[in-house]
Amino acid sequence: MQNNTEYSIVVPVFNSEKSLEELLTRLNRLFHPISESYEIILVDDRSIDSSWDILKRLHADNSKIKIIRLIRNFGQHNALLAGLNICTGKIIITLDDDLQHPPEEIPKLIAKLKEGFFVVYGKYPPENDSRIENFLSRLYQKIIHIILDIPQEIFISSFVIYQREIVQNIITIKSSYPFLPAMTVRSAPVSKITNVDVAHQKRKKGSSNYGLIRYFKYSLNLIINYSSMPLVFVASLGILLSIFSIFFGFWIIIQKIINPSYGIMGWNSLMVAICFLGGAILMSMGILGEYLRRILAETSYGQQYVISEIDA
Template sequence: MHTEPSVPPRPEISVVVPVYNEAPNLAPLAERLVAHLRPLGRSFEIVFVDDGSTDGSQELYAGLKERFPELRVVVFRRNFGQSAAMTAGFDHARGDVVVSMDGDLQNDPADIPRLVAKLEEGYDMVSGWRRDRKDPFLSRRLPSVLANRLIGWSTGVRLHDYGCSLKAYTRDVAKNLVLYGELHRFIPVLAHLYGARVAEVEVTHHPRRMGTSKYGIGRTYRVLLDLLLMLFFQKFATRPLQFFGLSGGLLFAAGVLVEGYLTWVKLWLGQDIGHRPLLLLGALLVITGLVLAGIGLLAELVVRTYYESSGRRIYTVRRVIE
């Protein structure tokens, strides 16, 4: 008699850990995760996402899997970046609660139960706050403080620590986060745009003892660019014509006023305007305004095509009461 293969039960908690060249930290991290998750009495899985490591990490996973049956490993063909690794982890996570964290042992697995408990108070995402952060001040902590304040002020999502990877999510939020580029830094903003209720709890942060950091002050410029993208997403993602049309209309109107003034100077005062830089400025404003309006129309068509062809909606539903 033919029997269907048994499907393993879905775990309650999934811990997603993107790793890249963290060979010395893999075994200690798995040991600490298991040590703090098993006493909870809840089923769990650990999902390592190897982002194309080249330090021998991939040779260690078979042995780790034998020691820790809760471990699952997703290995990339090459390095795609942390946002891609987190997306893959969320895609492969099977738990009702998804927890993300770094693989460098600076996040403390002992904080996971508190994050989960806070999440179960009715929040959709709980973000860690490294209040006593153990990183160099000038290269890591100072840029982070400035970035956190700028992001909170500009987006309205007030958190102390956007960059902490230790976060807990409901399954619904984790599965619907769309990360690309380097948007993993803006997960709280993306979750807020999705309609998630976001909370924050203090977590422990340890100094890095093994391996090397993949971050530096050089990423500050990329953070600013991503912040501009987030602001556009937050305000105009589904109505780009309002952004481009408004800015284009203002420039066009300014150009018309400039050219109107020069026309009055020419016709009524009889002055020569051919040598005036203002003439070129007015023409530039008019042309730029028309171009921006055209970009807005094209962007509107792209957005409509995207939503209609993909079947995605411009809203999310928390629940239906019948």
């Protein structure tokens, strides 16, 4: 597609019937004075409420609204990728559908991007949810920073603005388990990624789609698909166990020389053999796992998303 649009706003939608109309009203009110050249892309991740019916009505009333419906629930990151793949804007903004990211804060992201950055994340203290949700959010941030090896001062959120070139890089990464922050770090120099402070409002309607299970799912996805830490851990454990078994064997030999009656008959040699073989197996698993990781990194993982309907 030709790049004739100034701004693209991409919003993943899931069970948001209570907030969609207000969200679209505020987005349109915000962008009319900024630029008439904009589009709003809403991707329904197979909501089970009336979100899709509302989207169809809003699309019929406003030509700037494009709507996509996925064939099943793929998850927030997959839904965002569906929108990023069809957007045409020179500048792309993503935000959540629950109004916790106030659309009125978008000009702050735009201004920061125009300072020469490629990606700007909205930064806010995660204090507007329950204590458990706030704790999980902070833990999630720590895991992201450790795995992606990015500076602690960069706050990762779903309220973000991209230069077009970065989005083009992101959509070339093919994985059926996408994790957008990881794909962003792979697509832009970390020195060109920054934050800007924005407001973060309490959820007015509905409940969060992020709970313990969702955080666990995304963390596991991040660790397995974008890190070799589990493989390194298994291999390191195997090496340590093998070294331990060797020293343990020497210790038994010395004890036998000093005291021929030491230990139960056959037990010592059996323990040394078990420890050594266990270590060797773990080391082998680590090596094989590293080969598998590299093979998977070179292949396409399958479907990122499947579109059921689209009105653009």
